[in-house]
Amino acid sequence: MIRVVLPAHLRTLARVNGEVTVDVDGPVTPRAILDALEETYPVLRGTIRDHVTLKRRPFLRFFACEEDLSHDPPDTVLPKAVATGDEPFLVIGAMAGG
């Protein structure tokens, strides 16, 4: 079970509170987590990564285990603590606003 933390606006959009969880078969990578997330919550398609290129949207970041993983290739295997659910995979909206 993978724990995922979403920005507030995406939690509202997906109609969830707090963390969400997804299951991933095989290696736990950003792509696998986002595939599972979008399968569970189709409304999130296009909001985290582009519909066609599947590239991360520019103002979002992926963090886990106190590391910025945003620039890693999408098939990079994430730390074991994410795969075991000890640490969440965080989708972060860039801070902005004065």
Next chain:
Amino acid sequence: MSTVRVLVGTRKGAFVLTADGRRERWDVSGPHFGGWEIYHLKGSPADPNRLYASQSSGWFGQIVQRSSDGGKTWETVDNKFVYDGVPGTHQWYDGTPHPWEFKRVWHFEPSLNDPDTVYAGVEDAAMFRTTDGGQTWHELPGLRGHGSGRFWAPGAGGLGLHTILLDPKNAQRMFIAISAAGAFRTDDGGATWAPINKGLKSEGIPNPTAEVGHCVHRIAMHRSRPDVLFMQKHWDVMRTDDAGDSWREVSGNLPTDFGFVIDVHSHEPETIYVVPIKSDSEHYPPDGKLRVYRSRVGGNEWEPLTNGLPQHDCYINVLRDAMAVDTLDSCGVYFGTTGGQVYASADAGEHWSAIVQNLPPVLSVEVQTLQ
């Protein structure tokens, strides 16, 4: 008694304002989709309780919301806008080719007779259509495919397709406008398009009378006379009587002919409204006075309408999609400002009042007259 519903899109959410036909007491519902930019929301003429809203964010991209109960509840529908084929390039600000990239929906125009069919004007400029209530969107590629597409360049606000007018007498004919490419018309339901910019003169482009490249801000039509169009261009208020084949300037005695909005009285096809803005480098009313100007003769002769509008220290703007009219016997006129007010007149512009204040900056105003 009739009911009026005003749909307001703002920088931070959507608001739905309702009143009875007297238009004196307004109920405000919202914000819907708080924190998101709502470029536009509009109801279906065929089913007024069917609404479509463009919800977008610099962080999370485009969402499309649909309501089937007049805005009380909403559901998300498809947000996938993919250009047809190989997108190609348009011209960037520096003159270099730039790949076409979808950014947001600027405007929804529901079909006149089918609540499931909606046209979407998007940035980078293109037109999409759904025929299944928003479950899928498909580009009408003939517009971008017009030979001039690679020369289109964005205005300061982006390369947006912001105006869609459906001809009520000819289902095959539509008019659209793009900043900063100009106006286009289709006579075959959107398969092919032709620029209709003859007569426009824009000093800010290399060839002031070029076929494309004009920064058209808004076009308006009266449903009884679809061959007569009124245009607020970047500078200049224009008119055509031949469905865009030729335009002539009708700025007349306006204090400035820069502005964004233009609309037509619902019962008087020669009565039109604009809100003059000082200049393209000072996006606020001249002299700090918010004045709607009305022409009752189709342009050239304009009168200021000020009763109830701030006449000093007013430095707001009124954006291109932020004026609309109702269809009650005494025509109501509505517009929203970047200062968060929505002003309304229940007597065709003679008297104005703010029906809501202190909203986020208003991006769009649409009005539904419900029986």
